[in-house]
Amino acid sequence: MSSIIECIPNFSEGRRPEVIEAIAEAIKSVDDIQLLNYSSDQSHNRSVFTFIGAPESVKEAAFKGAKKAAELIDMTKHRGEHPRMGAVDVIPFVPVKNITMQECVNLTKELGERIARELSIPVFLYEESATRPERRNLADIRRGEFEGMAEKIKDPAWAPDFGKAEIHPTAGVVAVGARMPLIAYNVNLSTSDINIARNIAKIIRESSGGLKCVKAIGVMLEDRNLAQVSINMTNYEKTSLYRVFELIRTEARRYGVHIVGSEIVGLTPMNALIDVAKFYLQLEGFDDKKQVLENYLL
Amino acid sequence: MSSIIECIPNFSEGRRPEVIEAIAEAIKSVDDIQLLNYSSDQSHNRSVFTFIGAPESVKEAAFKGAKKAAELIDMTKHRGEHPRMGAVDVIPFVPVKNITMQECVNLTKELGERIARELSIPVFLYEESATRPERRNLADIRRGEFEGMAEKIKDPAWAPDFGKAEIHPTAGVVAVGARMPLIAYNVNLSTSDINIARNIAKIIRESSGGLKCVKAIGVMLEDRNLAQVSINMTNYEKTSLYRVFELIRTEARRYGVHIVGSEIVGLTPMNALIDVAKFYLQLEGFDDKKQVLENYLL
Numbered sequence: 001m002s003s004i005i006e007c008i009p010n011f012s013e014g015r016r017p018e019v020i021e022a023i024a025e026a027i028k029s030v031d032d033i034q035l036l037n038y039s040s041d042q043s044h045n046r047s048v049f050t051f052i053g054a055p056e057s058v059k060e061a062a063f064k065g066a067k068k069a070a071e072l073i074d075m076t077k078h079r080g081e082h083p084r085m086g087a088v089d090v091i092p093f094v095p096v097k098n099i100t101m102q103e104c105v106n107l108t109k110e111l112g113e114r115i116a117r118e119l120s121i122p123v124f125l126y127e128e129s130a131t132r133p134e135r136r137n138l139a140d141i142r143r144g145e146f147e148g149m150a151e152k153i154k155d156p157a158w159a160p161d162f163g164k165a166e167i168h169p170t171a172g173v174v175a176v177g178a179r180m181p182l183i184a185y186n187v188n189l190s191t192s193d194i195n196i197a198r199n200i201a202k203i204i205r206e207s208s209g210g211l212k213c214v215k216a217i218g219v220m221l222e223d224r225n226l227a228q229v230s231i232n233m234t235n236y237e238k239t240s241l242y243r244v245f246e247l248i249r250t251e252a253r254r255y256g257v258h259i260v261g262s263e264i265v266g267l268t269p270m271n272a273l274i275d276v277a278k279f280y281l282q283l284e285g286f287d288d289k290k291q292v293l294e295n296y297l298l
Numbered sequence: 299m300s301s302i303i304e305c306i307p308n309f310s311e312g313r314r315p316e317v318i319e320a321i322a323e324a325i326k327s328v329d330d331i332q333l334l335n336y337s338s339d340q341s342h343n344r345s346v347f348t349f350i351g352a353p354e355s356v357k358e359a360a361f362k363g364a365k366k367a368a369e370l371i372d373m374t375k376h377r378g379e380h381p382r383m384g385a386v387d388v389i390p391f392v393p394v395k396n397i398t399m400q401e402c403v404n405l406t407k408e409l410g411e412r413i414a415r416e417l418s419i420p421v422f423l424y425e426e427s428a429t430r431p432e433r434r435n436l437a438d439i440r441r442g443e444f445e446g447m448a449e450k451i452k453d454p455a456w457a458p459d460f461g462k463a464e465i466h467p468t469a470g471v472v473a474v475g476a477r478m479p480l481i482a483y484n485v486n487l488s489t490s491d492i493n494i495a496r497n498i499a500k501i502i503r504e505s506s507g508g509l510k511c512v513k514a515i516g517v518m519l520e521d522r523n524l525a526q527v528s529i530n531m532t533n534y535e536k537t538s539l540y541r542v543f544e545l546i547r548t549e550a551r552r553y554g555v556h557i558v559g560s561e562i563v564g565l566t567p568m569n570a571l572i573d574v575a576k577f578y579l580q581l582e583g584f585d586d587k588k589q590v591l592e593n594y595l596l
Binding site for chain 1: 302304332334335350394395479486539540543557558559560561562564565566567568571572574575576578579580581582583584589590591592594595596
């Protein structure tokens with residue numbers, strides 16, 4: 001059985017199509033890589049690529065993408081709404097099939113070592129690959145962004161895991177790490193009051209005492225005039241989609257508000273949805289591995 | 299992309315392990331066949347095999363299983379609770395991957411023709427392969443069972459689709475056909491009154507005016523002293539699991555009864571469960587094909 005990894009690198013370029021295409025070409029130039037999609041955000045000035053393949057191929061494609069970004073993106077000229085610290089900002093590896101998290105961690109370390117050595121970009125290991133607890137969270141590593149990183153990296157507490165304590169002058173620094181699949185999940189409320197979405201987001205997110213592995217903010221869906229709880233689920237095995245959905249439903253009741261719909265942005269592993277079905281159908285003794293037909297085809 | 303079919307043949311032997319093993323060996327002797335499981339029921343005196351593989355391999359394995367059953371099973375001596383009409387009683391083909399229902403229909407016709415010609419067993423095409431509406435339903439073909447089939451088959455209305463109008467003296471007749479995946483689904487009620495399960499079964503099943511593609515009976519779970527609605531879902535795309543579950547929940551309320559749990563017996567396609575998740579999460583604009591990661595790995 002072959003092994004499959006998913007890689008979702010983020011690049012600090014969302015406006016120049018020729019740069020985005022050049023990165024896509026670099027990734028696709030590696031044999032056996034399936035580039036599932038890539039999308040750019042103008043105001044964030046940022047692009048997200050998603051590709052899958054065998055471990056060694058994914059490592060090679062991630063390196064080639066990083067190299068191309070370092071060639072074509074100058075962070076001293078980059079402006080955008082999304083926090084960022086490097087031309088290739090973050091490179092997550094996600095185990096998909098026949099591979100453990102620990103094997104993914106090892107691969108990110110090999111990739112990080114090579115990026116530092118060949119591209120002279122300092123590398124921070126994050127999430128499951130993190131070498132210290134305070135480096136698990138990407139936001140903590142990125143605090144200060146590209147502009148503050150030249151100073152920050154000289155602090156011994158923020159010495160990079162690979163490379164010298166000196167940013168690449170135009171490509172900055174990069175975070176590389178193995179993690180669980182992330183599910184981008186939004187729940188739309190029957191109100192145009194963004195404060196209700198914000199209050200609910202605060203209740204459900206881990207950082208303010210809510211559900212484990214849930215990040216959430218309240219935003220406005222301007223075109224539909226609806227308030228939305230916008231969520232990142234960082235580990236659907238620890239906190240399932242249905243639990244988030246039901247907690248939002250419950251909390252919304254306080255305001256006489258109900259859920260008008262929800263959406264998953266981008267990809268989700270089938271198991272995240274099968275968990276939901278198991279809950280609502282009150283399924284007894286269901287064995288995903290043996291009873292879901294597709295598990296015999298993967 | 300390679301094509302995959304699932305085949306779930308039923309054999310009229312559930313007591314003699316050496317016969318069951320011989321059939322398993324015949325099926326497994328075909329290259330590239332994955333025998334997912336097989337299980338026997340003593341009181342039914344019947345075994346169900348599930349295997350998948352490429353179309354030509356599945357056709358060959360189904361033929362080899364039928365041949366072995368015809369050699370080893372004598373229907374004149376068969377006793378069992380489950381209705382049956384042949385040593386190999388029924389051979390369904392289910393499209394799983396990169397293959398249309400029509401292609402499966404064509405394959406069942408090729409298989410049926412060969413069984414009639416080489417094994418002298420008359421073949422009825424059923425479900426999607428049926429040549430007349432009154433032959434779609436297996437129960438209608440099988441009515442009269444093995445003992446009545448010698449007479450029934452002489453009626454021009456019941457002339458077989460392949461072979462002579464004369465049963466095989468010991469192997470009887472067989473039904474061959476393409477169909478959607480069948481989901482065996484049971485819902486357990488908070489009552490020991492089987493009449494409640496029977497009444498609900500009657501309300502939900504298609505034959506008495508309920509939901510399309512739903513067969514249901516009320517049974518007793520003796521070991522748990524619970525009444526159960528036992529369901530066969532013959533097309534989960536037309537009637538989804540959640541609709542059956544919610545209708546049972548609603549109807550049970552009339553008796554002050556609730557659902558204590560449900561179970562899926564054997565295999566289900568992942569899409570049947572993803573449909574359930576989409577309903578309960580009120581998912582908007584979710585595209586299974588593009589958003590479920592596993593669809594890129596199949």
